[in-house]
Amino acid sequence: MSSITEPGGNASSPSFFSKQATIAQPGFSRWMVPPAALAVHLCIGQAYAFSVFNGPLTKVIGITQSAPDDWSLTTLGWIFSLAIVCLGLSAAFAGKWLEKVGPRRTMFTAACCFGGGFIVSALGVWTHQIALLYLGYGVIGGIGLGLGYVSPVSTLIRWFPDRRGMATGMAIMGFGGGAMIAAPLSVALMNHFKSATSIGVAETFIVLGIAYFISMSIGALAIRVPPANWKPAGWTPPATTTQKMITRNHVHIDQALKTPQFYLIWLVLFLNVTAGIGILGQASVMIQESFKDTVSAAAAAGFVGLLSLFNMGGRFVWASASDYVGRKNTYFIFFALGAVLYWLVPSFASSGNIALFVLCYCVILSMYGGGFSTVPAYLADMFGTAFVGGIHGRLLTAWAAAGVAGPVLVNYIRAYQVAHGVAKADAYTMTVHIMTVLLVIGFICNLLVKHVHEKHHMTDAQLAAAK
Structure with missing residues (x-):
């Protein structure tokens, strides 16, 4: 391994915390x-x-x-x-x-x-x-x-x-x-x-x-990083033209911000998270108010725990499934199925069907978690792996924005409804219908995601210099 000069140090073997020192050995x-x-x-x-x-x-x-x-x-x-x-x-x-x-x-x-x-x-x-x-x-x-x-x-x-x-x-x-x-x-x-x-x-x-x-x-x-040009034994990188939209090229972190794909995927994550995070924060109160005198505080706590399990499990299940169906198709499922389930939830609440009410929200929260775990792979497919960590970091501003928008939509619309005489059991109807609209918009944004234009791709020389 070649010697390097660490900032403030002398030319020597790589520092224990340097990137070079983490390269995996054969x-x-x-x-x-x-x-x-x-x-x-x-x-x-x-x-x-x-x-x-x-x-x-x-x-x-x-x-x-x-x-x-x-x-x-x-x-x-x-x-x-x-x-x-x-x-x-x-x-x-x-x-x-x-x-x-x-x-x-x-x-x-x-x-x-x-x-x-x-x-x-x-x-x-x-x-x-x-x-x-x-x-x-x-x-x-x-x-x-x-x-x-x-x-x-x-x-x-x-x-x-x-x-x-x-x-x-x-x-x-x-x-x-x-x-x-x-x-x-x-x-x-x-x-x-x-x-x-x-x-x-x-x-x-x-x-x-x-x-x-x-x-x-x-x-x-x-932690270790793979050596340059490493790939799993027997694995052949997929062609760029496959339906799963996986590129073999790389886009610089700054150049990624100049592509429409970054902002479309930003909206995809923002809308998916907004549709789930507000409900997650009010789940206990929501189910108790939707089924007044039927669901106890203890049962509501169990509902919250169940949502957490689906949120966690969905992160692995949906992301793993995306390896087979493709990242774009996975988000199509999130938005299409999520919109249908959100639209149906008020009818299940009004009919007193707790089982279907709970099932709908469990699936919705699994897709909320799945959205977080699928998006890094989506970015790697679109922009390559060379700078995916930094690009993913910048995309997480969508999470911060959704963390404000989701609770505001749920809490303030509910408060407005109740203040104007709407029964608490019905106060979430408008909110979930708005969530349905947001998911439809997300479906359209995901539909517009195409391959990154080749003008944004790095040459081999640029990639080597960047590393």
């Missing part, structure tokens, strides 16, 4: 990479479980009940929002950097930020400074979320060119399932540390910060 099994990716994604998936801290954080001073100086839920709600915004922004703006330095340094940086964010947040709880929670979990932790999300995915795509969907599905399924581990673990830790003078949140933050840092660091140390 005989390395690509099946060692998915566990490394999961070690990161199962940790950052904790973000979906942050709501378990909201109640306790309103009692930091009062301990048993909220005191006048305790934080309100509306104040605390900004922590998660900041984290998701910083996830999208860090993934977008760090795209070039992560492609340059490689997955190990990026994933270790993510470990430092995500684990460190918990430590800063613990200080915020101890000193009762909300700004430190915004800075810790919201900003620093959010940066860790963004870097930790995109880097393992782009690495998996390079290792599994023959099964891109399955590979990305494995990792992003971990992000969806991380909350299933984090929620009970966090509650158990808070109960363990709870005392007459502490609600147990700060101590829990410390433990989680250390644990997540260790797990994510292990993933960073284990």
Whole structure:
């Protein structure tokens, strides 16, 4: 391996955290990479479980009940929002950097930020400074979320060119399932540390910060990238002209922003996520209001858990299926089937058919999760794998935008309906019909996606220089 000069260092063998040092040696099994990716994604998936801290954080001073100086839920709600915004922004703006330095340094940086964010947040709880929670979990932790999300995915795509969907599905399924581990673990830790003078949140933050840092660091140390021109034994790259729209060419991260395909796929992800994320956030209240005096709070909690399972499972199942039917066709299914199911939901609610109501939303949430895991492979098909991590990072701004649009549509339209005399059981009808329209628009956007024009493709010389 040739020597290199690291910034601020001397010409020597590659730094342990350099991209060159992560190139796999002959005989390395690509099946060692998915566990490394999961070690990161199962940790950052904790973000979906942050709501378990909201109640306790309103009692930091009062301990048993909220005191006048305790934080309100509306104040605390900004922590998660900041984290998701910083996830999208860090993934977008760090795209070039992560492609340059490689997955190990990026994933270790993510470990430092995500684990460190918990430590800063613990200080915020101890000193009762909300700004430190915004800075810790919201900003620093959010940066860790963004870097930790995109880097393992782009690495998996390079290792599994023959099964891109399955590979990305494995990792992003971990992000969806991380909350299933984090929620009970966090509650158990808070109960363990709870005392007459502490609600147990700060101590829990410390433990989680250390644990997540260790797990994510292990993933960073284990990650490897394939050698140049590597491909699985016996695999022949598909021709560009196949119906699955998989290119053999590569598009630079900056050039990708000059193509209509990037913005069409941006809208595809935005509309698919918008249609699911608002419902996910209000699922418990929605089913109780739709079936008043029939569904208890405990049953509603079970409904939320069931949706989470389908959200997680859909990330692997749909992405794996896309390897066979193609990414574009998979999104056609998401939009067409989703629109039909959303249109039918109000009739199932009005007729009191809980089983079909639940089934519809389970399938919808599986496609919501599937949209996240399928889009990295969609981008690799369209723009090649050379800069897919950075391009994927920039596309995740669609997630940040949908994270605002989805809940706003569900919450504010419902509030407007109720304020104007509409029964709570019927207040979601307009919302789901609007979701149907959004999915139809998404279907059209996906229909317009074509092959990237050859003028955007990099030459071999440009590709070699960029690397």
